Amino acid sequence: MSEHKDLNKLSAAGLLISLGIVYGDIGTSPLYTLRAIFNTVSEGGQTINPMMVLGALSCIIWTLTLQTTIKYVVITLRADNKGEGGIFSLYSLVRKKAKWLVIPAVIGGCAMLADGIITPSITVTTAIEGLQVKFTHMRVIPIVLLIITLLFVIQQFGTSLVGKLFGPIMLLWFATLGILGMAYVVQDLSILKALNPYYAAHLIITNPMALVILGGVFLCTTGAEALYSDLGHCGRNNIRVSWVFVKATLILNYLGQGVWLLQHPHYDLRLNPFFQIVPEPYLLFMVALSTIAAIIASQAMISGSFTLISEAVRLNLWPKVRINYPSNERGQIYVPSINWLLCAGCLLIVLIFKRSVNMEGAYGLAINMTFLATTILVAAYMISKKVPRYAIIIFVAVYGAIEFTFLVGNMTKFFHGGFVTVMIGAVLFSVMWGWYVARRIKSRFVKxxxxxxxxxxxxxxxxxxxxxxxxxxxxxxxxxxxxxxxxxxxxxxxxxxxxxxxxxxxxxxxxxxxxxxxxxxxxxxxxxxxxxxxxxxxxxxxxxxxxxxxxxxxxxxxxxxxxxxxxxxxxxxxxxxxxxxxxxxxxxxxxxxxxxxxxxxxxxxxxxxxxxxxxxxxxxxxxxxxxxxxxxxxxxxxxxxxxxxxxxxxx
Structure with missing residues (x-):
């Protein structure tokens, strides 16, 4: 119990650790989110104009506010299971309330694993592609394959030592994001209009490509689930306080990219607005920093997958697999079968899609299912805690509507790569569901x-x-x-x-x-x-x-x-x-x-x-x-x- 209390205690060390562990995925989303939105818009025949830029930025800001801040940081973090979080921790809190709750738990777990395969592929590829700004003909794929392979090879040795370096590096990353964004925001303060939700509503109502744009907007919040999954490593208070800093730097960076887009409405689609706001003398430094941030994001996803599978095994939702403990640090686990499965999946994604812009279509669709599953399980948890019925109805109605709208938007990506993660998720679901149902059938015949x-x-x-x-x-x-x-x-x-x-x-x-x-x-x-x-x-x-x-x-x-x-x-x-x-x-x-x-x-x-x-x-x-x-x-x-x-x- 004391360990649980210590974990929730606010401390400088706790804040630094949470920066290194929790925000890798959501923190690297500025690398590709705006590029994904405006590439899609341009390919759809629309020209970039101020209302569209303000609308897209407003959608991003309010998605981060409603989805990440309110749903996860304020509400879902309350559902802590003796200090632990994550979809299976949440399921274990409510599984006795109704047998059918296993369905959203299994769907959510499989979707997280499926989308997790894309995270290292898209973040590392996008980061290395930054080199092409300076070295136009550089071959990116061999470097990406090497980095991803090394990342999975080192898992078996434990990552506790490397983990201690993550916090300071991610602090530097977020500070850099904020400074780069601010440098452009001061050039055109009209970009601050994007803070007004009117522009988001206007875009959704008037733009015929609104759903496609929302599919791109969703990329800004794909790491939100990690805020809850890593509750056991960082504690609720450390996550809540550090999120204020992280959110501010992310929004500044998005606004800075928005100013650049207003200045270059007819830009070459091969360019990435993220790297365009970096002053040329600092470009190589930024590529190196973004690569390290991408590796940290990937590491968080891999560690999260190991934890997810180990919990699924204990809950009889996954076949029993070998689980190793490479260090004495609590929570440090290594699952060889999952490690090499993820490794093979990441390498295949890179070889199939070749460029990060092609991977954007495959990204986000599956994790949308995890968000919906979490909404259902949180609602069940709220019922068990005797939360007033009107509050539960409002929660389900608001987040059901938001996430269902995003799901429809993400479905537009299905034939542009989204089917890959859906297929991976379906295979994982057949394993998890088959194991669970077979054990229930067997138990019926035990006398x-x-x-x-x-x-x-x-x-x-x-x-x-x-x-x-x-x-x-x-x-x-x-x-x-x-x-x-x-x-x-x-x-x-x-x-x-x-x-x-x-x-x-x-x-x-x-x-x-x-x-x-x-x-x-x-x-x-x-x-x-x-x-x-x-x-x-x-x-x-x-x-x-x-x-x-x-x-x-x-x-x-x-x-x-x-x-x-x-x-x-x-x-x-x-x-x-x-x-x-x-x-x-x-x-x-x-x-x-x-x-x-x-x-x-x-x-x-x-x-x-x-x-x-x-x-x-x-x-x-x-x-x-x-x-x-x-x-x-x-x-x-x-x-x-x-x-x-x-x-x-x-x-």
Whole structure:
């Protein structure tokens, strides 16, 4: 709890860290937002005029105000889950309110990952293209591919050291953005009219290309979700205060670019207004700084993807994958499979689109779905917190309308590259949804029995010397949420498949709770000295190292004299040697599923023949030592003997 309070405490260090971690994506949007808007307008046959420039700038300013400031900084940051944020943290706060809330959570998570693949591609490419202002014929693609490859290669070594440099660099970046913008704003103060929402409304109402323009405007706020996702790293107060500075410098830079556009209404579309407002002697410095800022933005996206996937795994929304911890710093994780998947995606995007201006069409469409998903989940959170109904209705109506309008605007990009992120998002959705639904189908066919009914026979089996001893300590992983129940397949494994005599039988249950970093356990002695159940309550951000956690509990129980794990073999008992431990994992394999609908059959096929093969084995996902683990295959039966009707004919 103290750590949570410390995190929310306002401090100079906290403000600097938040600049380095939170604002990479939204902070690099001036690199391409205005270029995307006015390239589209020019290609559509419209000429750039003062009303259009003021309207576009007004749309950007009020999008940053309504979408980023009010929705995320003021409202959504309140929904903190023990100091943690992000779409899955939000989902875990409300998932018990309604089962259907998993749908926006999954859509939002997949959309974030899909759009995340574009972030390194577009930001790094745009930054390096700045060199072409000075060196017209420079080949950009090889440099971009090299930078992106190196960025993903270094992930496995941890980024805590590099992370400490991010804050000062991003402080320099935002200060530079503000100064460059201000230098042009003072040349034409009429640009300040863009602060008036009238110009945004006028553009939307009167311009026939308003929806297309809004698709470009949306790029200014694509990093807004990161403000909430990185809540756990920076704290609410540090994010809120640093956003005031960041927003001011972003708006100044957009206004400065606007002045340049007013001065050059017929500019060459190959030029980027962002680099045109940089004085020529400082151009190379600005290209270098924007490249570093692009790398920082990409790093934030990659780290965010790792966190997102690790949370999805704990919440059973993603196949179990290997998760490494390259440093001792909290929150530092590395997911190899996702790292190389993102790397391949980024490299392909660069090779397919070649120029950043072509990538703008692919950018923003998917993240729009995340914004809508967050609106739904925040509304559910507001209901759970008994917020007045009128406030919830206003919130949903306002942000539903804004985000739906942006979605329609972004749909105009669909055939200009938007379909790429939609396809990536659809593939990710099929993985997440398939894994979630298959596990729910499987759980329907798991049969539970009253454990108390088997106390007597388990006690007798443990003492029955006519049965060869299987292990001194026999451990089963159970999914039974109640201590009074046990899966029938565990009873079958102990008593029938091959009677397994042990000194003590252990049932271990892992419950993933809604708080992020909980590590609690409870011990229940079902049969004193014979059958013991351990319930672990682990936060959705805690690594499930069951082997180590179980050993720790045993050490404490032995120390307290609650269990005796000394071997019962005469020679070993004499020398106080601990007995052996053996984990039994029951792996369900597919049997006939004629009772399932066509949809459920296709999900189970996808689960067993694709997703299960991509997933880590149960023993690896629980962090068990394979030398102590035995896998027993049990059929997942959808047709029981009672369902079969047979007619016996007379002999």
């Amino acid at each position: 539970y029995v009253e454990v108390e009914d088997y106390f007597e026979i388990i006690s007798e089996l443990s003492e029955d010397e006519s049965v060869a001893k299987y292990s001194s300590q026999l451990v089963y992983m159970t999914n039974a949420n109640f201590k009074t129940e046990i899966e029938s397949k565990i009873i079958y494994s102990i008593l029938q498949k091959e009677p397994k005599r042990a000194d003590i039988y252990w049932l271990v249950h892992v419950d993933v709770v809604d708080e992020p970093f909980t590590q609690d356990y409870k011990v229940t002695f079902l049969i004193p000295g014979k059958l013991v159940r351990i319930d672990f309550k682990l936060g959705f951000r805690v690594e499930q190292r069951v082997n180590l956690l179980y050993r720790k509990v045993i050490e404490e129980l032995v120390k307290n004299g609650e269990v005796d794990i000394i071997s019962k073999y005469t020679s070993l008992h004499k020398h106080k040697i601990a007995g052996d431990f053996r984990f039994i994992l029951l792996e369900k394999h597919l049997s006939k599923f004629s009772k399932l609908s066509v949809y459920e059959r296709s999900v189970m096929w996808w689960y067993y023949f694709v997703l299960k093969k991509l997933s880590l084995s149960e023993e690896k996902s629980f962090g068990l030592d394979s030398s102590y683990v035995e896998i027993e295959k049990v059929p997942l039966i959808f047709v029981s003997a009672e369902d079969i009707i047979l007619n016996r004919l007379p002999a």
